[in-house]
Amino acid sequence: MWSFLHKLASPPHFYGISARMIPWFYAAGLLAVAYGSVAGLFYAPADEEMNDGFRIIYVHVPAAFISMSAYMVMAIGAGIGLIWRMKLAHAVAAGAAPLGAWFTFLALITGSIWGRPMWGTWWEWGDPRLTSELLLLFLYFGYMALRAAIDDTAKADKASAVLALVGAVNIPIIHFSVEWWTSLHQGSTLLKSGGPAMHPDMLYPLLAMILGFALLFAALLLARVRTEVLHRERRTRWVRDLIMPAGEAA
Amino acid sequence: MEIFMMGKYSAHVWSSFGITAVVLIICVLQARRRHRIVLSDLRVRIKAMESEQ
Amino acid sequence: MSGQDRQLPGLMEGFIAIVRRDLLLAWKRPGDVLNPLFFFAMVASLFPLAAAPSPEQLMLNGPGVVWVAALLATLLSLNSLFLSDFEDGSLDQIILSPQPLPLLGLGKAAAHWLLSGLPLVLVSPLIAVSYRMPADIVGVMMLTLALGTVSLSLLGAIGAALTVGLNRGNALLSLLIMPLAMPVLIFGARTVSLAATGDPYAAGIYFLAAYCMLALTLAPFATAAALKISNE
Incomplete structure (x- = not known):
């Protein structure tokens, strides 16, 4: 197990393996999303309160789930990179941030579209989840801005890793404070996703969508980390041999 | 076509x-574009280095 | 214990030395302390001038405005926290000193609070009076500001350490710290609002105190790590 992980962490090996893995992740992710979309849009029974409007959760909930998981991936990568000085872990953190920001953006937009008929307004500060997502987006922006501001890659890795870890400690506190604030806020309508007992015909497409989004995220993350690895290893022998096979040498 | 109509929420859902x-x-496009840029960048850099030697 | 160990200054002495040094430096350049204070007072007076609120609205929104102004003023003063040390090379000396770096980072944050947070707390009653806040609410506001600005100084020290020596550190620092500071802002402002409307507000004070304790224990270590990385 450990030797496998150790091998995976070596850049040339990762570069080769990831190329073979990415198409499978894309295919499996698309399959799950296709099933989830068709079943969710056409076969799941309409919600009693929200009617067909509830079908927005089939994209909103998976996007919100991935937006938070991406931060966890980023913080864990940052922690591993900082403690064990593993370069690949830093590359994972660097790749996860923009993807997490995109999924957070997606969760915000779909949440806002959901809110329009529910609350009669595009944005409701009284909803703790949407407000937390907005702050999560700001955290991603801060992380990416810090990374972009430091030219030296190794230094950018370590500085942004500290920020990611400080952010990870703060996220539960931010969520708690937003919840406390909205519990006092008058007239707040909480986003009701499902309720305690969700009909299986509603639930399974949702689970499929979450799985599909996770697989697509994994594929996108691998692709980005692959690019990162190639760029970071640009001065090494294996990259040279990869770009310029022996026969082609000038 | 009827199943595509989501009542009054059609526009929201779609x-x-x-x-x-x-x-x-x-x-997906962003990831591919970045990879292409890094690859072409590397090609230029490595060619320049080899011809210098 | 060997004889050499005993000659090293104690932990407390190192902490006090760095606080005293920063206070002395500020004494020689009072503008660094006064500018954020003026900034705080000006932002707080922008709101009544721009929004022209009725007295009731002023009382209702006052706590929020004072808190936003306090956050912005703190961010403004954070920029220079490590900058002059970085430029004249004394940051190298601080990092290389035998004293534990987190403790020295805590000293820098403590000096920052004494120079920016504490004056802000002391000036805030003037603004509260112009916002027609009742006297007992002013006490609650000062307490939340005191607890909150300690947290902001500690949190801000991490951001200042991460961005020291970067060209565009100025705007970047605010971008990094603002989302992290949101819980302090929310609890600070809401607690004062609750007190103003006569609702129970103790939970907010407890939260601010708990956050302050958490920041006191964890933030200096993050600041130390960030300083080492930035000064490589």
Whole structure:
């Protein structure tokens, strides 16, 4: 197990393996999303309160789930990179941030579209989840801005890793404070996703969508980390041999 | 065509799914574009280095 | 214990030395202390001038405005926290000193609070009076500001350490710290609002105190790590 992980962490090996893995992740992710979309849009029974409007959760909930998981991936990568000085872990953190920001953006937009008929307004500060997502987006922006501001890659890795870890400690506190604030806020309508007992015909497409989004995220993350690895290893022998096979040498 | 109509929420549901598709496609294209840029960058750099020697 | 160990100054002495040094430096350049204070007072007076609120609205929104102004003023003063040390090379000396770096980072944050947070707390009653806040609410506001600005100084020290020596550190620092500071802002402002409307507000004070304790224990270590990385 450990030797496998150790091998995976070596850049040339990762570069080769990831190329073979990415198409499978894309295919499996698309399959799950296709099933989830068709079943969710056409076969799941309409919600009693929200009617067909509830079908927005089939994209909103998976996007919100991935937006938070991406931060966890980023913080864990940052922690591993900082403690064990593993370069690949830093590359994972660097790749996860923009993807997490995109999924957070997606969760915000779909949440806002959901809110329009529910609350009669595009944005409701009284909803703790949407407000937390907005702050999560700001955290991603801060992380990416810090990374972009430091030219030296190794230094950018370590500085942004500290920020990611400080952010990870703060996220539960931010969520708690937003919840406390909205519990006092008058007239707040909480986003009701499902309720305690969700009909299986509603639930399974949702689970499929979450799985599909996770697989697509994994594929996108691998692709980005692959690019990162190639760029970071640009001065090494294996990259040279990869770009310029022996026969082609000038 | 009737199953595509989501009552009065039709526009909301379809725009959500549409935006999701667009964002996912942007993510894929962005990842590919970055990879291509890094690759072509490397080619130029390595060619320049080899010809110097 | 060997004889050499005993000659090293104690932990407390190192902490006090760095606080005293920063206070002395500020004494020579009072503008660094006064500018954020003026900034705080000006932002707080922008709101009544721009929004022209009725007295009731002023009382209702006052706590939020004072808190936003306090956050912005703190961010403004954070920029220079490590900058002059970085430029004249004394940051190298601080990092190389035998004293534990987190403790020295805590000293820098403590000096920052004494120079920016504490004056802000002391000036805030003037603004509260112009916002027609009742006297007992002013006490609650000062307490939340005191607890909150300690947290902001500690949190801000991490951001200042991460961005020291970067060209565009100025705007970047605010971008990094603002989302992290949101819980302090929310609890600070809401607690004062609750007190103003006569609702129970103790939970907010407890939260601010708990956050302050958490920041006191964890933030200096993050600041130390960030300083080492930035000064490589």
